[in-house]
Amino acid sequence: RTLSSLGSLAGKRVLVRCDLNVPLKDGVITDDGRIRASLPTLNALLDQGARVVVMSHLGRPDGAPEAKYSLEPAAIRLGELLGKPVAFATDTVGESATATVSTLADGQIAVLENLRFNPGETSKDEAERGAFAAQLAELGDVLVSDGFGVVHRKQASVYDLAKLVPSAAGLLIETELDVLDRLTENPERPYTVVLGGSKVSDKLGVISHLLPRVDTILVGGGMVFTFLAAQGYKVGASLLEVDQLDTVRGYISDAEARGVKIILPTDIVMASKFGADAEHVVAPADALEDTAFGATGMGLDIGPETGKAFAEQIKASKTVFWNGPAGVFEIPAFAEGTRAIAQALTEVDGLSVVGGGDSAAAVRILGFADDQFGHISTGGGASLEFLEGKRLPGLEVLGW
Numbered sequence: 001r002t003l004s005s006l007g008s009l010a011g012k013r014v015l016v017r018c019d020l021n022v023p024l025k026d027g028v029i030t031d032d033g034r035i036r037a038s039l040p041t042l043n044a045l046l047d048q049g050a051r052v053v054v055m056s057h058l059g060r061p062d063g064a065p066e067a068k069y070s071l072e073p074a075a076i077r078l079g080e081l082l083g084k085p086v087a088f089a090t091d092t093v094g095e096s097a098t099a100t101v102s103t104l105a106d107g108q109i110a111v112l113e114n115l116r117f118n119p120g121e122t123s124k125d126e127a128e129r130g131a132f133a134a135q136l137a138e139l140g141d142v143l144v145s146d147g148f149g150v151v152h153r154k155q156a157s158v159y160d161l162a163k164l165v166p167s168a169a170g171l172l173i174e175t176e177l178d179v180l181d182r183l184t185e186n187p188e189r190p191y192t193v194v195l196g197g198s199k200v201s202d203k204l205g206v207i208s209h210l211l212p213r214v215d216t217i218l219v220g221g222g223m224v225f226t227f228l229a230a231q232g233y234k235v236g237a238s239l240l241e242v243d244q245l246d247t248v249r250g251y252i253s254d255a256e257a258r259g260v261k262i263i264l265p266t267d268i269v270m271a272s273k274f275g276a277d278a279e280h281v282v283a284p285a286d287a288l289e290d291t292a293f294g295a296t297g298m299g300l301d302i303g304p305e306t307g308k309a310f311a312e313q314i315k316a317s318k319t320v321f322w323n324g325p326a327g328v329f330e331i332p333a334f335a336e337g338t339r340a341i342a343q344a345l346t347e348v349d350g351l352s353v354v355g356g357g358d359s360a361a362a363v364r365i366l367g368f369a370d371d372q373f374g375h376i377s378t379g380g381g382a383s384l385e386f387l388e389g390k391r392l393p394g395l396e397v398l399g400w
């Protein structure tokens with residue numbers, strides 16, 4: 001169900017589930033991409049004269065208020081981007097929320113405090129979630145679900161609430177699904193997927209689903225050391241998921257059998273420790289312990305030779321999906337691999353998609369502009385689960 005299925009929303013109280021889960025450093029938003037991505041739907045509703053009530057989570061608080069997880073900075077930023085006042089309720093379903101919503105006039109907007117300050121939002125207990133969803137339902141006449149980044153979660157505002165009031169997907173979800181559909185249905189070849197980030201176990205599902213569909217998988221980031229170790233290489237004190245070694249070996253042989261190339265780094269930036277002041281040196285991937293740091297050295301980025309090879313492969317592709325930074329991009333000495341990948345994606349003659357909160361933040365923090373890429377997805381886990389072919393509860397409940 002799309003926005004238009006809800007009919008005219010003028011004068012109606014419209015609950016909008018957004019994903020305003022933005023990275024914050026000392027209370028300052030470091031990447032407002034998810035707030036900007038929510039603007040088309042919010043503007044469309046405000047232009048119709050709806051009374052807009054924005055709901056979101058931020059971080060993973062433990063079901064109780066915690067100042068560092070307040071949504072207020074996001075509400076302030078939203079007001080700046082919309083160019084109009086945004087009221088902020090200091091609770092989610094309490095007195096402040098009720099009062100704030102009741103004073104909204106047509107074409108006005110409010111943001112509720114972090115949904116996850118209430119245990120009912122993320123509860124595994126259906127009755128507890130349902131009770132919280134019922135309280136949220138009191139605050140609106142309809143629900144527009146537009147938090148693409150959170151549609152893989154079976155949570156009160158994403159799932160249960162959609163069953164209690166008339167509901168439909170917003171414009172961001174429509175856009176995200178259009179692009180992700182292009183990655184799953186007849187993508188133009190060659191199709192290259194670039195995987196990074198720290199946890200192999202998080203990406204296993206997507207690797208097994210992608211193997212039959214892609215031509216090449218480039219592996220970087222912390223997860224690469226499990227791949228290198230699976231090849232028999234020593235990796236020093238780098239991230240390693242020993243319990244995944246056999247699975248990774250299975251992928252490597254499955255890829256060979258299918259004619260899919262899994263390309264691993266040939267060089268790595270090895271550091272004396274994890275930190276901005278670490279000493280570092282480039283080492284061949286098969287000799288990571290042969291540096292001055294020996295077995296205590298840790299790999300924090302792909303090396304320059306690998307960055308170049310990955311970039312060539314990416315630029316020769318017609319479809320590229322990238323999830324997960326190649327190194328610790330927050331530290332300049334370990335950002336070059338991620339930069340090389342991002343730069344190459346901007347030069348793809350075809351569809352380039354950056355997926356995931358970390359990769360999206362990385363490209364913006366490294367100074368790239370959103371319009372240099374085909375699409376920057378607001379979903380990390382959500383886009384991966386979509387590509388894995390999983391049914392996502394927040395979409396299923398809307399009839400998608």
Ligand code: 3PG
Nearest residue numbers: 019021149150357380381
């Ligand atoms: C994300 O950052 O991927 C989404 O906002 C979902 O957050 P979560 O992983 O804490 O549910």
